[in-house]
Amino acid sequence: MCGDRTHPRSQVRPLGLVAWVLNMQTLLPQGRKMDAQRPPVLLVVPRWTSPNSVSQGTIQGTPFRSLRIAGALLAAGYPVHLFDQDLEERKGVSLGDGFPSDVHALVFWCNELEPLIQSTQAFYLQEKFRRLYPQRPLILGGPLIARLPTEGFWSLEGFDFFLQSQGILELPLLLRAIEKQSGFDSVPGLIRSGKRTFEGPPPPKRFRVPSEVYDIYQMLDFQGWIQKGGIFGNDRSTLITSFTQGCAKGCSFCYWRDFPPAFLEPERAVFHLKRLRNDYGVCQFHLAELDFASNRKRLLSFAQAFGREIPDGHWFSLVSVSDMAQLSPEEWDQLRAGGMAKLEFGTESGSSKSLTRMGKRHNRNQVIQVTQEATKRGIHCMHNFVFGIPGESKKDLDLSLELIHTLRTLDPNKITFTFRFFQPPFGTPLGEEALAKTKEPPRRVDRFLASRVEFGQEHLRTMPWIPPALEKRIKALVYHYLPLASSKIPIQNPKSRVLYFILRRFAHIRLHHRFFSFPFDRKLYEKNINRPLDNTYTP
Ligand code: SF4
Incomplete structure (x- = not known):
């Protein structure tokens, strides 16, 4: 059990x-x-x-x-x-x-x-x-x-x-x-130390990871790493594990784009998970992968082996909308039967122009399709959105807000979101485009690290690749209105609870009418409730 x-x-x-x-x-x-x-x-x-x-x-x-x-x-x-x-x-x-x-x-x-x-x-x-x-x-x-x-x-x-x-x-x-x-x-x-270039060749573009590298999952004591709920948000024991690495999609805005992919075969991965299940009684696994569904055969084999070996278990992973949109209803059923309980999607935008710029291979309809396929089987969905890539306009932002609204109304209990603003990754096409518009981009590592606290500040102009008004709106959305609208904060005090519901409702109204001036409601929240909202910016 x-x-x-x-x-x-x-x-x-x-x-x-x-x-x-x-x-x-x-x-x-x-x-x-x-x-x-x-x-x-x-x-x-x-x-x-x-x-x-x-x-x-x-x-x-x-x-x-x-x-x-x-x-x-x-x-x-x-x-x-x-x-x-x-x-x-x-x-x-x-x-x-x-x-x-x-x-x-x-x-x-x-x-x-x-x-x-x-x-x-x-x-x-x-x-x-x-x-x-x-x-x-x-x-x-x-x-x-x-x-x-x-x-x-x-x-x-x-x-x-x-x-x-x-x-x-x-x-x-x-x-x-x-x-x-x-x-x-x-x-x-x-x-x-003290050098500016590689001593030898650059990192390889392709490589394989020998399966014995993962034998460490049979050797270590994992007791100290067991989380309560973790990404699942419940009170059950959860362990983070990982048996693939890298991502082959190569999106133009992503930090992970140059990490070559390498996989452990599914039966072996489940063998390691079973050891954790048997030794610690943990049945929830956060599979910390970047692109877990990139190989349909591997995904289905994993679910089949997991369902057979850990029939009382569940798992979560990060997948691409474009991969999941290719699955048939029967394959979705197999995944559910094989323990799939929660998915994270790199949805990123509701604007087809922005998606193309980012190198994403899905469209808005596929986002809705995969969310419906998942939620009707009881699988929870987490959609990631990014705002403020170079070239993004107010219209693109509105299209994202529209998609977020549509998703939220599909099944508010099974759909969650993460919202973030674009931080230009060095060496990526969109990152370099943004840095080219930045006065003195901090390419010295010590200066880059020192700039991190400032970058996230709302009152400072730190995203010069988009218009100032858009930056201001995006930061207000990411820091307050979007996470508040989708928040579910348990509040004990009855008066505060009523105020929280009113302010959350008001955030919905603001998002619907795209009206963000006179932020008195935000001040009310900060003064009277002041509970942290999901914030994805870490300096
Ligand atoms: S955004 Fe996701 S799919 Fe694209 S390169 Fe990054 S990890 Fe891979």
Whole structure:
């Protein structure tokens, strides 16, 4: 039966593979890799969420991309000490005595894209660990690092190497180079401290991930990463996992467009999920993929295996509207029977002009079609919208608001939204178009990071690629009116509850009439209710 289950560590770790050093998990290579064992690596995962979220009953969860890195190091013969900052801090661990002395190199892997929290924490931890391991090389990598301008790293001090790649293949190569077994110019995507260009080739456009990388899902103790509800928003135990990476769609506005896709075969992924189901009693899985439905055969095989092996389980993932629109009603039924419970769609806009500019392959009718197919089977939908790409007009914005209204009325209980404004990603077509209209775009990494707080401010002009009035309207919509209109905040005080319902209704009226002047209602909300609304901007 599904439910919360607490396992002592000794029960869940395969003997001889995982040991505990203080609170860190130490993983040892298996099989023939044990014979050719290399010097241990300390893998540090800086937190990417604010610690305040812990007090709200949620936790950051599994550092799934960093686990792939740990798996790749193990597969290459390197023992790994895993230090997940969020997990260790929740356990009250402080950096100091008792840390392993056999560390050969330290790898700091930023799991997500959030710039400021991760980089601040990475540099904070770098200073601490540098004192503990003064002679050891420090490497910084992860998707955030891969997306920053290559020429701007020279301005950062503290790390010896920056890796602008997926790391699966490149990190073991870099460690070999540090061991003087090969040259640094053999490492794709490597920038050395103080340099402005790659030491060797750029990161590869294609690659495959050996399935043994994911064997780490059989080795680690996941107890500390179990969330309550998580993305599902209920009170059941949930684990974040990930068995694919990258995305092949190549949308012109997206940070993820240059991360090449690689998949683990579905039966193997379900094998790992089943271990988590059996050892922890967790039945809800947040599959942290970027484009889970890109291969229809793989998607259906996954659902079939999941339904067979974890019949009481459910899963969530991010999919493209264009892929889901190709499925037949029977295939939707198979997915539902195979545990599909919630989907996130990169819907982004209601304007066909904007969708084309973004490189999206769907249209408005398909958005409605897939939402209807999902909700009539009880599958929840989350639609992501972005506002303020270069060239967007008030008419495009109105078309998005119209689509949001249509979706909301389809089934308000099963449809949710995330709203964000466009932040230009370096090296992408729309990102570079926006940056070309920005006075002194911050291409030095330290300046870029410093600019993040300012960028999100509503009273400042930070999106010069769209007209000032449109920027103002978009920020008011994203920060207040759209999330308020679709919010469901439980409020105890009866008077405040009545006011909240009135203000939410008023937000609907404003959205319907596209009238956003005289924001007295917003001031009323901030003064009398002042509960945070879903806000997707993180500096
Ligand atoms: S927007 Fe979505 S589908 Fe497009 S490249 Fe990014 S992750 Fe892939």
